[in-house]
Amino acid sequence: MPTQFTFEYALFVFIGALGALQLVFAGNGMRGALFISRSLPASVLLGGLLVLGTFVWFFASAPRNLPDTGLGLDGNDQTRWFTVAGATALALTLLVTSALNDRWARTYRGGRRGLDALEQTTFLRAVAHTLSRVRKRS
Amino acid sequence: MDSDIVQWLNSGVGRFGWWDALMRAVVSDYLVPVLGSLVLFAFWFWGKGPGRVRNQMVTMAGVGGIGLTNLATGYVNHIYFRARPFVDLDLNVLFYQPTDSSFPSNAPSLAFAVATAIFLAHRRLGTAMYGLAFLYGFARVYSGVHYPSDALAGAAMGIAATVVAYSLIRIFHPLVRLFLRLVRVAHLA
Numbered sequence: 001m002p003t004q005f006t007f008e009y010a011l012f013v014f015i016g017a018l019g020a021l022q023l024v025f026a027g028n029g030m031r032g033a034l035f036i037s038r039s040l041p042a043s044v045l046l047g048g049l050l051v052l053g054t055f056v057w058f059f060a061s062a063p064r065n066l067p068d069t070g071l072g073l074d075g076n077d078q079t080r081w082f083t084v085a086g087a088t089a090l091a092l093t094l095l096v097t098s099a100l101n102d103r104w105a106r107t108y109r110g111g112r113r114g115l116d117a118l119e120q121t122t123f124l125r126a127v128a129h130t131l132s133r134v135r136k137r138s
Numbered sequence: 139m140d141s142d143i144v145q146w147l148n149s150g151v152g153r154f155g156w157w158d159a160l161m162r163a164v165v166s167d168y169l170v171p172v173l174g175s176l177v178l179f180a181f182w183f184w185g186k187g188p189g190r191v192r193n194q195m196v197t198m199a200g201v202g203g204i205g206l207t208n209l210a211t212g213y214v215n216h217i218y219f220r221a222r223p224f225v226d227l228d229l230n231v232l233f234y235q236p237t238d239s240s241f242p243s244n245a246p247s248l249a250f251a252v253a254t255a256i257f258l259a260h261r262r263l264g265t266a267m268y269g270l271a272f273l274y275g276f277a278r279v280y281s282g283v284h285y286p287s288d289a290l291a292g293a294a295m296g297i298a299a300t301v302v303a304y305s306l307i308r309i310f311h312p313l314v315r316l317f318l319r320l321v322r323v324a325h326l327a
Binding site for chain 2: 012
């Protein structure tokens with residue numbers, strides 16, 4: 001049964017992962033995966049604030065030197081919850097930015113592979129385009 | 139000598155409040171591990187073209203290194219018990235008092251595993267991560283929960299684990315390439 005601390009740890013990682021993804025996507029010019037696709041500097045600022053903010057909140061809000069055999073999390077639990085929170089942050093980023101940037105992404109005609117497609121379109125548009133290409137081939 | 143170093147370093151506890159507060163934060167189970175893991179997570183998506191492929195390979199090496207060093211340190215902890223320094227010495231402990239074996243230190247081994255992975259692809263960021271990993275190991279000794287040799291052994295195991303994981307990735311390069319191509323179809327690599 002997840003404890004209050006587990007929830008706080010997962011939230012800490014989730015917000016940190018959201019920020020890290022915004023920093024990386026903005027650095028790569030992948031506008032299709034940005035919450036503020038019109039401005040790369042604003043996205044960098046948002047990403048930086050999310051990362052900094054989550055660390056400040058987590059460590060300033062309560063004492064965090066908790067025994068991993070007691071109220072804290074041991075290495076295995078940390079790994080498990082980091083994976084869950086990181087994957088959730090990635091999924092949420094790709095889905096929400098697909099909705100936010102859909103109008104901008106409509107002109108995409110394909111031709112970009114993998115993450116590179118996010119420079120010209122959103123994740124869902126890129127996946128839909130790839131699926132339709134596969135369907136045409138088969 | 140191990141004991142002398144711990145006692146000498148730990149004698150600084152209480153002299154500067156700001157330094158102790160910093161050490162309390164750094165020594166935590168959550169600051170350096172989460173920061174390192176977030177850097178590794180972001181590294182998967184970072185870069186363009188062949189540079190990104192390389193970053194993704196070192197991300198896999200980092201994850202593999204974490205797994206291997208976790209197994210190795212866990213195994214050594216299991217077969218060889220060394221009491222924590224605060225058990226045998228008169229120390230001001232800045233951390234909770236763990237009851238498992240002191241040797242080797244698992245915490246710096248994870249930080250050094252991540253730093254080594256990053257260093258393989260990005261020298262400057264990797265050097266910064268090594269600095270952070272060193273600070274993490276230092277904080278563990280300063281706080282009285284590890285001997286220097288515990289931290290050094292953990293660091294060596296973390297570095298070795300990632301080098302082994304990276305070597306395996308290079309040996310199985312065609313399979314790794316195939317995996318990356320499949321993930322690229324889903325626009326996640």
